[in-house]
Amino acid sequence: MELRRRRWLMIAALFLLVGCSDEPDDPAQEDDPDAGVEQDDDAGDDAGAADAEDDAADPVDPDDDDAAGLFITDELLDRAIDRSSSDQQPFASSYNIQAGRAESGLDFQADPFVKDDITDIEFGWCDDEEGTLSDATSRLEEQGDVIRTLAMQYALSDETEYADHAVDALVDWANEHTPVNIYDFDPDFADASIEGQTEDFCSERPWNFALDAMWQAYGLINFADAYLLLVNNDYELSQDDEEAIETLLLDLTEAVNSSFRAWTEWADANSESGSYERYRADNHLSWSLAGLLAGAAALGDDELAAYVLDGGSWEDSRGGAYENPSYIRDVIDRTIENDGDEIGRFYEEKIERDPPVGYSFFHLWALEIVAQIAAVHFDDDIWSYTGEGAGLYDAYQRYSDFVLGERDSPRPDQDGDMEGHSWHYELAYHHFGDERFRQVIEIDDRQSFIVQSFGPVALLFGE
Numbered sequence: 019m020e021l022r023r024r025r026w027l028m029i030a031a032l033f034l035l036v037g038c039s040d041e042p043d044d045p046a047q048e049d050d051p052d053a054g055v056e057q058d059d060d061a062g063d064d065a066g067a068a069d070a071e072d073d074a075a076d077p078v079d080p081d082d083d084d085a086a087g088l089f090i091t092d093e094l095l096d097r098a099i100d101r102s103s104s105d106q107q108p109f110a111s112s113y114n115i116q117a118g119r120a121e122s123g124l125d126f127q128a129d130p131f132v133k134d135d136i137t138d139i140e141f142g143w144c145d146d147e148e149g150t151l152s153d154a155t156s157r158l159e160e161q162g163d164v165i166r167t168l169a170m171q172y173a174l175s176d177e178t179e180y181a182d183h184a185v186d187a188l189v190d191w192a193n194e195h196t197p198v199n200i201y202d203f204d205p206d207f208a209d210a211s212i213e214g215q216t217e218d219f220c221s222e223r224p225w226n227f228a229l230d231a232m233w234q235a236y237g238l239i240n241f242a243d244a245y246l247l248l249v250n251n252d253y254e255l256s257q258d259d260e261e262a263i264e265t266l267l268l269d270l271t272e273a274v275n276s277s278f279r280a281w282t283e284w285a286d287a288n289s290e291s292g293s294y295e296r297y298r299a300d301n302h303l304s305w306s307l308a309g310l311l312a313g314a315a316a317l318g319d320d321e322l323a324a325y326v327l328d329g330g331s332w333e334d335s336r337g338g339a340y341e342n343p344s345y346i347r348d349v350i351d352r353t354i355e356n357d358g359d360e361i362g363r364f365y366e367e368k369i370e371r372d373p374p375v376g377y378s379f380f381h382l383w384a385l386e387i388v389a390q391i392a393a394v395h396f397d398d399d400i401w402s403y404t405g406e407g408a409g410l411y412d413a414y415q416r417y418s419d420f421v422l423g424e425r426d427s428p429r430p431d432q433d434g435d436m437e438g439h440s441w442h443y444e445l446a447y448h449h450f451g452d453e454r455f456r457q458v459i460e461i462d463d464r465q466s467f468i469v470q471s472f473g474p475v476a477l478l479f480g481e
Contacts (some may be wrong), residue, residue, distance in 0.1 A: 026327055051413040085394045086173060088243035088315055089471070090478055091386075094295045095173060095251075095323050096255050098477050103397040107466035112477035113174070114469050121169030123164045123185055128190035131157045137213070141227045144220035151227060154198050154301050158237025158270075161187070162244075163469045169244035173251045184244055185263075191241070191263035200228050200276035207280050207467055208287030214429045219255055235309025238270040239387065242316035242472075263282035264317060271313030271322070273332040279337055280305035282461045299352040299365040301377065303344050304384035308471075311346075311388055322395050326388070346388050347405055353381060356407035362416030373432035375420050379439045382413055386445050387471050401449050413456060414446040415441045421458050441466035448479040456481075 049442030064350040086095035093391055101109035102117075116398035131154040142150020165187045172181035203212040205228060216222045245263055249255060254261070277375035285297035306327045314322035329345035331390060353365040360368070366377035389410060403409045420436045421443075427433035444466075464476045 022383045028154055035213075035280060038261040038418070042419075043086040043387060045473055049058065053328070062095040084250070085246065087170070087247040087314055088239070089390045089394060091394055093242070094478060099174055101477055102262075108476050109480060112467075112474045112480070114453060115465060116167065116174070116474040116477060117171060119164075119167045119467070120180055121284065123168045123171075124179065126161075126168075126183070126187065128161060128162045128405060129157065129166075129227075130161075130191045130195040130314065133196040133198075134442070136196055136198065139198065141220075141223045141224060141230075143226070143230065151198055151231060152195075155230075155233040155236065156233055158472060159240075161191070162237040162417065166244040166247070167239040167473060172253065176251075177383050178253070181248055184248065185255065185259060188244065188263050188266065189259050192266035195266060195269075198234060199269075199273045199336055199388050200231055203228070204282065207283035210284055216305045228277060228280040229302060230307065231280075232274050232306040232343075234270055234277075235274045235312075238274055238309040239312045239471050240265065241270065242267060242312035245316050267313055267316050271310060271317070272336055274306055274309040274313070275332075275334055276301070276337060278344075279305070279340060282342065283340075287342060295352070295365075296450055299349065301353075301366065301384060302382035303349050304346070304353070304388065306383055307344075307346050307349070308384045308387040308391075320396075323392075326393055327392060327396065327398050327400070330409070344386070346392075346400060348401060349384065350400075351406040354408045354410075354413055356404075360416075361408050362412035364413065373427065373435045374429055375417065375427045375436065376439075378417060379411075379442060380443060382410070383471075385410055386442065387411075387415075389449075390445070410446075411450055411452075414443065414452075416451070418454055418458050421461065437462050441468065444479045444481075445474045446473075447481055451481075453468030 030310065032242060035437035041479055045406050063121065084092050087093045098109075098113075104110060120299075122360075133149060138155075140147070140150045142152035142194045146152050147468075165184050168180045168187075168227050170182035171185065172178065200212065205212045207228075210225050210228075212223065212225070212228050214223045215227075216224055218224060219226060241263075245267065249260075281300070285294055288294060288297075291297075302436040308324060311326045313319070314326060317333075321330060322332050325345070327346055329342050329348065331339050333339035333343040350408070355361055355363040362379035366381055367374040371377045379440065385400070392398040392400045401410055404412070417439070420427060420433075421439050425438070427436075440458050440462040441464075443455045444464070446452070447455040447459060459480075464480060466475055468475050
């Protein structure tokens with residue numbers, strides 16, 4: 019079963035931010051990200067792994083090897099290649115899903131988002147009409163997945179037809195794509211306003227247009243992964259193609275950053291607002307940072323990496339230099355509770371966003387992306403970060419209770435079945451070796467294919 023891009027009503031919150039009379043009005047009305055995209059297929063017997071945290075079997079240290087892609091080292095790639103030719107489950111089935119998707123991808127033709135006059139673009143989040151921001155993010159998400167899958171198959175098989183097709187598609191995007199950069203709309207981030215702004219969420223260009231343009235990060239993450247899977251595995255790009263693809267990646271990075279700054283600069287100017295906490299702790303920030311760090315890894319931009327990881331200053335061609343107040347450590351400190359019975363609880367669960375546990379896993383997903391890129395490319399251990407007393411390990415511990423049926427959602431009518439979240443624990447067990455995380459993995463068939471980032475997660479990270 020494959021769940022493609024949609025308005026995921028299970029996780030879309032109708033979140034009205036009501037401004038008080040003594041603070042600037044925040045017109046953001048609805049938070050509607052896309053989430054929970056995965057593919058499942060039947061798998062056979064589970065594979066063996068470590069018995070406990072102290073006895074994990076041959077853990078892979080991503081800092082010891084060169085990067086083979088955005089998320090994997092040479093060692094992880096070599097292990098996945100070995101698994102691809104074995105009958106060991108669940109890895110053989112995970113590879114078969116990857117290979118089948120790549121084979122289908124050979125029939126794919128790129129269809130980039132093109133807008134002759136970007137200033138005419140509308141939001142489109144409620145109707146998905148062609149030529150809208152919703153259309154732009156949909157194309158990036160769906161086509162980025164195919165391109166990354168093709169590049170992954172090249173890395174796994176060394177068959178160049180997959181790489182050739184991925185490169186052709188990336189170059190088509192580079193030559194034709196129109197990025198949606200908020201600086202094209204004369205923004206006043208402190209005042210939460212953009213040119214042509216309208217009032218209602220489903221209107222032509224609400225403030226959410228600025229806040230949600232960062233979902234272009236889905237395409238940026240997959241394009242960056244595809245590029246690295248090609249060039250780090252001996253595929254020879256022409257100079258023209260390499261320059262075109264790097265320009266595409268930079269344009270998307272700056273587009274995501276423009277939306278990210280709508281969040282951060284509004285918060286910079288409105289620290290007394292009742293909406294301030296959301297603008298410093300929301301999952302949009304982490305997903306933006308995931309895209310920006312993907313761009314930093316693919317472009318080899320250490321200053322951009324520091325902007326994401328440590329709050330450094332980065333200068334893009336549209337918004338100029340800016341010192342990032344919402345770097346990943348700050349977001350973790352704000353979004354993951356650090357004491358008492360609620361240690362590890364995400365901001366989204368605390369405010370009971372609809373659905374509270376589903377949204378928490380959605381936020382955790384973005385943090386996983388940042389942590390894995392940081393480890394593989396920048397020798398930075400976000401996985402173990404606990405600056406204010408809690409971090410990813412604490413979140414995994416808390417939310418394992420929900421998946422294993424030991425804790426009820428604060429809104430069970432909204433969250434429903436929790437087993438679909440078990441794929442996160444492939445990464446958790448890979449990094450922490452905690453036997454409880456192994457228990458979570460084993461409640462499902464371990465055949466999730468993560469469209470917006472990791473791909474065949476068990477094949478790459480499973481133990």
